[in-house]
Amino acid sequence: xxxxxxxxxxxxxxxxxxxxxxxxxxxxxxxxxxxxxxxxxxxxxxxxxxxxxxxxxxxxxxxxxxxxxxxxxxxxxxxxxxxxxxxxxxxxxxxxxxxxxxxxxxxxxxxxxxxxx
Amino acid sequence: xxxxxxxxxxxxxxxxxxxxxxxxxxxxxxxxxxxxxxxxxxxxxxxxxxxxxxxxxxxxxxxxxxxxxxxxxxxxxxxxxxxxxxxxxxxxxxxxxxxxxxxxxxxxxxxxxxxxxxxxxxxxxxxxxxxxxxx
Numbered sequence: 001x002x003x004x005x006x007x008x009x010x011x012x013x014x015x016x017x018x019x020x021x022x023x024x025x026x027x028x029x030x031x032x033x034x035x036x037x038x039x040x041x042x043x044x045x046x047x048x049x050x051x052x053x054x055x056x057x058x059x060x061x062x063x064x065x066x067x068x069x070x071x072x073x074x075x076x077x078x079x080x081x082x083x084x085x086x087x088x089x090x091x092x093x094x095x096x097x098x099x100x101x102x103x104x105x106x107x108x109x110x111x112x113x114x115x116x117x
Numbered sequence: 118x119x120x121x122x123x124x125x126x127x128x129x130x131x132x133x134x135x136x137x138x139x140x141x142x143x144x145x146x147x148x149x150x151x152x153x154x155x156x157x158x159x160x161x162x163x164x165x166x167x168x169x170x171x172x173x174x175x176x177x178x179x180x181x182x183x184x185x186x187x188x189x190x191x192x193x194x195x196x197x198x199x200x201x202x203x204x205x206x207x208x209x210x211x212x213x214x215x216x217x218x219x220x221x222x223x224x225x226x227x228x229x230x231x232x233x234x235x236x237x238x239x240x241x242x243x244x245x246x247x248x249x250x251x252x
Binding site: 013014016017019020023031032033034035038040041043044047060063064067068070071074095099102103105106109110113 | 215
């Protein structure tokens with residue numbers, strides 16, 4: 001148990017640093033201009049490239065993992081009754097799994113619009 | 118001896134909060150947690166919105182039309198403030214925890230967080246409100 005939480009402590013910092021790199025890349029490519037991020041064709045072109053697909057799958061997993069683990073760190077500090085903490089974590093992890101599925105499905109199917117405008 | 122925490126009434130909690138010494142590092146700690154919760158919530162919303170891509174161009178454009186309103190541009194800028202603080206302060210935390218010299222320089226690093234953050238906010242303000250690189 002102790003070793004596990006030490007791993008979690010390191011992983012929160014390392015995933016955070018990785019997310020900084022992902023976020024800079026995301027902002028530079030998608031939010032450099034209004035058209036780069038808000039136009040259908042530029043989004044489809046980006047998500048038809050396997051490298052960008054891989055990039056965004058990683059972004060979704062890291063973002064959700066870091067976020068849910070961070071929420072756990074906050075909740076744990078409040079000395080909540082065990083059942084409440086457990087219930088909150090079930091909801092958070094459930095939501096993260098659902099949004100990970102949604103994100104993966106979006107990233108991996110958007111390229112189908114490339115040849116059917 | 119087992120330590121048992123007494124249940125504190127709300128007024129005691131408020132009094133504690135009001136008498137709290139707001140050291141710059143403590144402020145950053147609270148801001149990091151608040152921005153973190155906000156960003157997790159936003160990540161859920163962001164993934165949902167981009168679902169419009171799968172439903173085709175018309176559906177996506179309809180959703181994106183919403184974000185061209187001035188109030189959403191302001192919201193995007195505010196969101197960037199949350200992202201920026203969480204990212205810069207996160208790097209600061211990693212430096213404090215993972216390097217030998219980081220903890221000695223934590224206030225200087227915090228100053229750097231706010232200065233770099235303010236400059237990046239100005240830059241992003243130009244990108245969002247004037248769109249100089251747009252078509």
